[in-house]
Amino acid sequence: MQALRSLPSPVTAERLADETDVSVRTLYRDIDSLRGLGAVIDGEAGFGYTLIEDATLPPLGFEDEELEALVLGLREVMAVGDPSLAKGAESALAKLGARLPEGQSRRLKHAVLSATSFFPPPPPTVDAEVLRQAAWDERRIRFNYSDAKGAKTRREVYPLSIVFMQSSHCLVGWCHLRNDYRAFRLDRMLDLEVMDESFRPRRVSMLRDYWQKMRAEALEHGY
Incomplete structure (x- = not known):
């Protein structure tokens, strides 16, 4: 099907x-x-x-703007997401089309809004799917990291979220080496290892603290 x-x-x-x-x-x-x-x-x-x-899926109904928003979001993931996530967005779009009434399915296929990227982000050098699962499971991870100047360090991190920042995918997490929140580009990470240690159930509260810190810094610097 x-x-x-x-x-x-x-x-x-x-x-x-x-x-x-x-x-x-x-x-x-x-x-x-x-x-x-x-x-x-x-x-x-x-x-x-x-x-x-498709008799296995009940019909759905959306407002026109809701459909456009769904198409825009899924196509943006297809354009800038890592390979497994882009494939998931493509599959979700196909499933959505199969569940819609004929008129809305046609509107979905020929939506006005779209998203593309002529300069796709650099591909991750670690398995992004494994990284997402480690964040979901709230498991400590270890990896080698090269910064913008090429300096290499070995990091142990509580993974909190993967965020698309400007032109690259970044892992947001608590870095035990720096004893603070840090963002790591996925294309500069190597040798990802998921450890046995769990930090459940702290991920949601830690991520909330991180974004509060980012907002405070942005206001302080007038961003």
Whole structure:
């Protein structure tokens, strides 16, 4: 179903079989099974398939401005997010289109607002998905870091959040080496290690303290 939602239609049986890692014969049986479950799939062998109505997902309704906001946000993630996050945004956009009534689905596909980046941020040199999970699990991490001048240090950090700042993705966290909050560019981090130590349940309150500190510094300097 996800392949039918996301791939350009009509999708050939061969393409669907490759995407789902099954034989073409199995794919034909799967299409029949999905139709039996209520999915409205147009097409047949030799012509390709188009998902007309997704019975597994209830219809949604959005105001026009809400749709534009959703498209803008997801396309911005597709433009500047790390690879796994960009793929997730693309998948979410496809799922959203499959759940909308026909008129709104068309508006979603041809939204006025969009986002692009001619200068994409530098790719992370650590696994951003592992880093996000460590922050969610509130686990202490260790990594090597090179600053803007090339000086290298070994850091141990409580990861709090990943933020897109100006032109790069940065990890915001509590640095045990500096005994203070710090931001680390993901493209300057190496050898990420997730440690056993947990700092749960402090992440939310620590992140709130960090942003309060940033606001106070901004007001102090007149930003």
